[in-house]
Amino acid sequence: MTNEPPRGQRRDAGSDPTEWHGHRIVTEQDLGAVFDEDGDPAAELRARRKRKFHGVVLGALIGLLVLAAVVAQGISAGWINLPRSEARPAVETGCPAGPYLYQSPETVTVNVYNTTATPGLAGEVAEALKNRGFSIGVVGNSTVNREGMTAIILSGPDGEPGAFTLQQQIPDTQYIQDDRDDASVDVVIGSGYNSLVPVEKAEAAAPGPISCPWKSGQPSEGAEAGS
Numbered sequence: 169m170t171n172e173p174p175r176g177q178r179r180d181a182g183s184d185p186t187e188w189h190g191h192r193i194v195t196e197q198d199l200g201a202v203f204d205e206d207g208d209p210a211a212e213l214r215a216r217r218k219r220k221f222h223g224v225v226l227g228a229l230i231g232l233l234v235l236a237a238v239v240a241q242g243i244s245a246g247w248i249n250l251p252r253s254e255a256r257p258a259v260e261t262g263c264p265a266g267p268y269l270y271q272s273p274e275t276v277t278v279n280v281y282n283t284t285a286t287p288g289l290a291g292e293v294a295e296a297l298k299n300r301g302f303s304i305g306v307v308g309n310s311t312v313n314r315e316g317m318t319a320i321i322l323s324g325p326d327g328e329p330g331a332f333t334l335q336q337q338i339p340d341t342q343y344i345q346d347d348r349d350d351a352s353v354d355v356v357i358g359s360g361y362n363s364l365v366p367v368e369k370a371e372a373a374a375p376g377p378i379s380c381p382w383k384s385g386q387p388s389e390g391a392e393a394g395s
Contacts (some may be wrong), residue, residue, distance in 0.1 A: 280293050
């Protein structure tokens with residue numbers, strides 16, 4: 169005697185794909201039904217919010233791409249103009265022609281540098297110019313020293329009138345223009361310096377040009393603080 173089920177039962181079990189040896193097989197539909205019934209409402213809400221956020225991000229990216237394409241087309245076609253920084257004017261390469269008027273010394277700020285082996289010369293010249301009413305800025309030393317020079321006067325374009333005025337104080341000075349954007353003036357004292365011209369002669373100077381036989385545009389070299 170065997171334990172096999174009747175032949176009809178074997179045939180029915182074999183025709184049902186969800187049964188195996190008398191046991192039911194759990195299908196994907198069964199799992200879906202269970203999780204749909206027992207799902208976490210909070211998890212579903214988070215999932216919906218996540219999908220919505222992803223949609224917003226994707227929409228924003230598409231909008232930025234469209235905007236970038238429109239701007240690029242506008243720039244190419246010329247109906248969109250982007251602001252451009254203005255080029256800074258080049259340093260004057262010629263000697264300023266003027267003529268310049270003698271300025272009130274109180275309106276001229278002077279930086280004084282000593283290139284000689286005489287200690288304290290920058291401070292001495294600065295004190296003499298201060299007594300004439302000039303405003304004194306930096307007093308220090310410099311490595312510039314052309315052989316036999318009296319002094320070099322340096323300024324930017326805004327300092328040209330002040331440079332002319334300062335040239336009337338020291339004989340045989342030479343002017344060099346640099347690219348500073350204020351009206352200050354540097355005087356670099358050389359080994360040929362002796363003293364300032366008499367104040368009466370300086371103040372009586374007629375309008376005229378700046379003296380600069382050397383090529384303009386050369387910057388001052390190696391200026392450092394300290395008298």
